[in-house]
Each structure stands twice: as C-alpha cells, then as structure tokens.
Amino acid sequence: MINLLFTGNDKIFDGLSIALISIVKHCKQPLNVHVLTMDLKEIHPNYKPLDEEKVKVLENYIQKSNPNSKIILHDITSLFKEKNKDSANMDNAYSPYAFLRLLADEVEEIPDKVLYLDIDVVAGGDISELYNYDITDYDYGAVKDYYGRVFINSKYINSGVMLLNMKRIRENKIFAKCRHLVNTKKMMFPDQSALNKFADKKLFLPSKFNSQRRDKDSDVIRHFCKSIRWYPYFGKGDQYRQPMSKWFRLFHTINVKPWNVDGMHKRLKCYKYDDIIDEAIKLKQGLER
Ligand SMILES: [Mn+2]
Known part of the structure; x- marks a missing residue:
C-alpha cells in the first residue's frame, strides 16, 4: 500500500489526473490517495473545493490498475479557518491552497x-x-531545490515531492511551527521555506525523484516547476516567458504545466508524456459529456 497526499481546489483536477494516470502506469501497488481541499468562495470566486464526483471518476480509473486503490477527499475548510485565518501570506502570489498541506498533521x-x-x-x-x-x-x-541549494542554502530542498514521516512531524510539531511562521511573517516562498527551516532531519534523495529542470530518461518523478533561464530576454512575445525584472533582463522564468499541451510541445519540446496527457484529456471529456 502506498499512501499519497495532494492538496488544492477544483482547478487541480487536470494536474491530479495526469499525476495519478502516470503513477498507475508504472506502479501496480494499491494506492491510498488523500486529497485535502476547502471552500473559500467568500474570499475569491475561484476558491472552490474539488468535488466528490470528479474524484470518483479518477478513483474508478486508478482501480483499473488495482481494485484496492482509493481516493479519500477531505474538505478541511473549518480547520483552515481555525488555524490560518489571519495569515500574513494570504494575499501574496501563492493561493491559500498552497498552505493546505501544512494542516496534514x-x-x-x-x-x-x-x-x-x-x-x-x-x-x-x-x-x-x-x-x-x-x-x-x-x-x-x-530532493534539493535546483536553484535554492545555490542561492538560499546548500540544504534547501524543493517541497514539491516530499516523503513525509507524519509520526515525527506530529510529535515534534513541525507543521505547527511552519504554520505559525507563515501566519506571522511575509515570505517569498512561505511554506517551502518554513518546511526547510523547521526540519532538522532531512533525508536527501537523488534528483531523479524530483527532476526539476530537464527531462532525463532516469526520471522517476518529473516536476514541472517554474524554472529560470539565463539567456537574455528579448521580449519577442513568447507567452511562456515572464521577465523577472523590468530593468535587468538577463534572466526570465518559464512556467509550463503538464496540462498545457501546447506549451509542453512548443516551449519545453517535451513529448515524453503525451500518452498520459491524452489519457487525462479523454477522462475529462468523459466527465463533461
Ligand atoms: Mn510544483
């Protein structure tokens, strides 16, 4: 049995489908998938919870690989309001959904x-x-963060893939400390930095488990996180390039997500996961029908 944890609002369906379809392609063990979601429509109309019906469709899909797999959706709206209501990071570039995982304990x-x-x-x-x-x-x-290990500190990890020891995290109140920090101090990468700061025992894993920059044959998990490219930005209207600074255009960021088929092909030249993305599109079409 493999226990997995994902978090987010109703917008995560595409990403969650692609992640799970790709996982069951290579792993036939039963999966116990926990998804944390919440309803914050009162703050923003987009902050809708992931709904049970969509989760069922995905659950049926992963049960074709192993009938014992299941997806458990947890709506933790009230828990979030209780713990995070006056967070200093509620209005930065990250949505409040980014903090959901810090409530897993x-x-x-x-x-x-x-x-x-x-x-x-x-x-x-x-x-x-x-x-x-x-x-x-x-x-x-x-896995260490591709940029953070250089620019922040040599032990700075990327929090997109984390094998969590919840027993220790609960005992040592690690997430509680993280929550307190993100609630009281404004930061650039709030939850990731908190997760780095309060863990004193990190197991550093090989980069193939959170491959952050380019596709490699050995990748077990490819993470399509925002990346920095150092060559000059000429402002040629590439929609996937975002200049980081108006006056110092030596680098820009690229942020293409796997469900953006056009960006995957044209910008990243990545065709490796096309079969999985096609499968996810089919699943979604079935849902809309
Ligand atoms: Mn990510």
Whole structure:
C-alpha cells in the first residue's frame, strides 16, 4: 500500500489526473490517495473545493490498475479557518491552497508515512522505489531545490515531492511551527521555506525523484516547476516567458504545466508524456459529456 497526499481546489483536477494516470502506469501497488481541499468562495470566486464526483471518476480509473486503490477527499475548510485565518501570506502570489498541506498533521486519517506530491508532477517510473525509502529517523525525504541549494542554502530542498514521516512531524510539531511562521511573517516562498527551516532531519534523495529542470530518461518523478533561464530576454512575445525584472533582463522564468499541451510541445519540446496527457484529456471529456 502506498499512501499519497495532494492538496488544492477544483482547478487541480487536470494536474491530479495526469499525476495519478502516470503513477498507475508504472506502479501496480494499491494506492491510498488523500486529497485535502476547502471552500473559500467568500474570499475569491475561484476558491472552490474539488468535488466528490470528479474524484470518483479518477478513483474508478486508478482501480483499473488495482481494485484496492482509493481516493479519500477531505474538505478541511473549518480547520483552515481555525488555524490560518489571519495569515500574513494570504494575499501574496501563492493561493491559500498552497498552505493546505501544512494542516496534514491535524487530519487523523493521514497515516504515519505519506508521499506528498505537487499537482505539477508526472511519474516517469515506479514511485515505489521512492516510497520504500526508510525514513524512520527523518522528518522527511526530499530532493534539493535546483536553484535554492545555490542561492538560499546548500540544504534547501524543493517541497514539491516530499516523503513525509507524519509520526515525527506530529510529535515534534513541525507543521505547527511552519504554520505559525507563515501566519506571522511575509515570505517569498512561505511554506517551502518554513518546511526547510523547521526540519532538522532531512533525508536527501537523488534528483531523479524530483527532476526539476530537464527531462532525463532516469526520471522517476518529473516536476514541472517554474524554472529560470539565463539567456537574455528579448521580449519577442513568447507567452511562456515572464521577465523577472523590468530593468535587468538577463534572466526570465518559464512556467509550463503538464496540462498545457501546447506549451509542453512548443516551449519545453517535451513529448515524453503525451500518452498520459491524452489519457487525462479523454477522462475529462468523459466527465463533461
Ligand atoms: Mn510544483
């Protein structure tokens, strides 16, 4: 049994489908998928929870690979309001949904060992290779952040893929400390930095488990996170380029997500996951019919 954790609003459906379809392609073990969501429509009309009906469609899909797999949706709106209501980071570039994972310790059904995944990941290999790491003596296992290890500190991890030891995290109140920090201090990468700061036992995993920059054959998990390119930005109207600074255009960022088929092909020249993305599109069409 492999325990997984995802978080987000109703917009995560595309990413969640691609992630799960790719995972079951390579891994036939039963999956116990926990999804944390919430309803914050009072703050913004887009802040809708993921709905049960869509989750069922996905659950049916993953049960074709293993009938014992299941998806458990947790609406933790009230828990979030109780713990995060006056957060200093509610109005920065990250949506409040980014903080949902920091409440995982408060959700009893989440087991002692769980693999947290961002919704912009695609599996290129069998995730049980990652899940089987023994993290008994660690807070979590994670891969170093491609840029953070250079620009922030040598032990700075990317929080998009984390094998969490919830037992230790609960005992040592690590997420509670993270929540307190993101609620009181405005930061550039609030939850990721908090997760780095309060863990004193990190197991550093090989980069193939959170491959952040380019596709490699060995990738077990490819993470399509925002990346920086150093060559000059000439402002030729490439919609996937975002200049980082108006006056210092030596680098720009690229932020293409797997469900953006056009961007994957034209910008990233990535065709490797086309079969999975096609499958996700079919699933979505079935839902809309
Ligand atoms: Mn990500």
